[in-house]
Amino acid sequence: MFNFIYDYLFKKIEFDEIMINCIDEIQSIQWGENVGKPLKNIECKYKILQITNDNDALNYLKYEDNYKDIVCLENLLNEGNNRTTRYLSNYKKREYDGEWNRVTDKANKIIDFKKIENKELLFNKKYNSSVNLYLSRFIYQYLHCLYFKRYDKNIPSFGLDIFDIYRNGHLILGWKGSFPSPPPAREIMPEEGILLVW
DSSP, rough: OOHHHHHHHHOOOOOOOHHHHHHHHHHHTTTTTTTTOOOOOOOOEEEEEEOHHHHHHHHHHHOOOOTTTTHHHHHHHHHHHHHHHHHHHHHOOHHHHHHHHHHHHHHHHHSSSHHHHHHHHHHHHHHHOOOOOOOHHHHHHHHHHHHHTTTTTTTHHHHHHHHHHTTTTEEEEEEEEOOOSSSSSOOOGGGGGGEOOO
């Protein structure tokens, strides 16, 4: 019992070499630089519908709630995150309780999130818009998935599943389809819908 309490309160979070390399890669991504251009060399297990028209893509990003059969970007990222946390809470509670926030804290010390926010501002200036790209939220999700995968390869890892889209300078706009409520403790399956990408 003492070890659990000690780990919960004081365990130091260590990022392995893979995570450090991924963080370096995150900081060098040209977020949104290839929107509207053809999707090339992207590995993604989901079906993708690319929106190439700038105005149409920006309209998807303006959604703050789900609309008809479209899950807005914020809710899509929430769905991925909720499935990860539900799985951890059900099957890896000790690791989840003691480490989730510490992973976030460590990421905050390593990643220049102000620089990420500035990239969003520049993006909005370029497109004369005021949309939220949720890049910081995606980065946290990606790092949590990467970190907790070492405990259990079956952890739902939507952040990892969609990373290649961002890595290649494209942006996710949302999801065509719907999700069950409450979110199940499993990954988002390809047959649940289509990823909307710019």
